Amino acid sequence: MIIIPAIDIKGGRCVRLYQGRMDKETVYSENPVEAAGRWEDMGAEMLHVVDLDGAVCGRPVNLDVIKDIISSVKLNVQIGGGIRDLEIAKHYLSIGAYRVVLGTAVVNNLEFVNNMCNACPDQIVVSLDAKDGMIAVKGWTEVTGTDAIEMAKTFEGIGISAIVFTDIKRDGTLTGPNIESIKKLVSNVNIPVIASGGISGINDIRALLNIKNPGIAGVIVGKALYSGAIDLGEAITFTK
Secondary structure, X not given: OEEEEEEEEEOOEXXXXXXXXXXXXXXXXXXXXXXXXXXXXXXXXXXXXXXXXXXXHOOXXXXXXXXXXXXXXXXXXXXXXXXXXXXXXXXXXXXXXXXXXXXXXXOOOHHHHHHHHHHOOOOEEEEEEEEOOEEEEOOOOEEEEEEHHHHHHHOOXXXXXXXXXXXXXXXXXXXXXXXXXXXXXXXHOOOOEEEEOOOOOHHHHHHHHOOOOOOEEEEEEOHHHHOOOOOHHHHHHHHO
């Protein structure tokens, strides 16, 4: 299980949201490129970069900043937010993104995901963002009636590299991840899962490791890193 620092971009700045709410942001850096370099220097293997404005608008908004991040580090960078068609996905991959993350575009559109996997083999990640077990879309501004685990099952066997699973009630709250929901997901699907949302300290990393399921490929950490609640180097050492 690898530790993946999050870089969420809104208005060109590195921010963290509270429970995914665009009106409840904390700015941690005016320069996301510098933040990326800091996490690289501390030993990160991958970055999870999200265009928050793009997630709401349905198209890339902070493309120039993301391009600068990709070109400034030697890490694997997976990009999400506003990727709603193949052209956008291929553009991110062409400028050096390691993988692209599909969110809203995947809801009830298995054909779209399948086509994306065929066009970009081993480079497609699906983000399942849930509130009370139900999928949330459009930058988490709408909650659907679709069960997250049932949707995850539909993606088996089509070439998805990983599922990023976020409990949006926990995201940005430092209240700990939803361990039971994560356990349930990894026990029901055969796709690698990257846990996200609520990581508050090293004990949360320990709790995820204690699940002892090889399906947990990584954990995305945001606010806990920026606030200093988790030291990235220590967390990486802990997971070795």
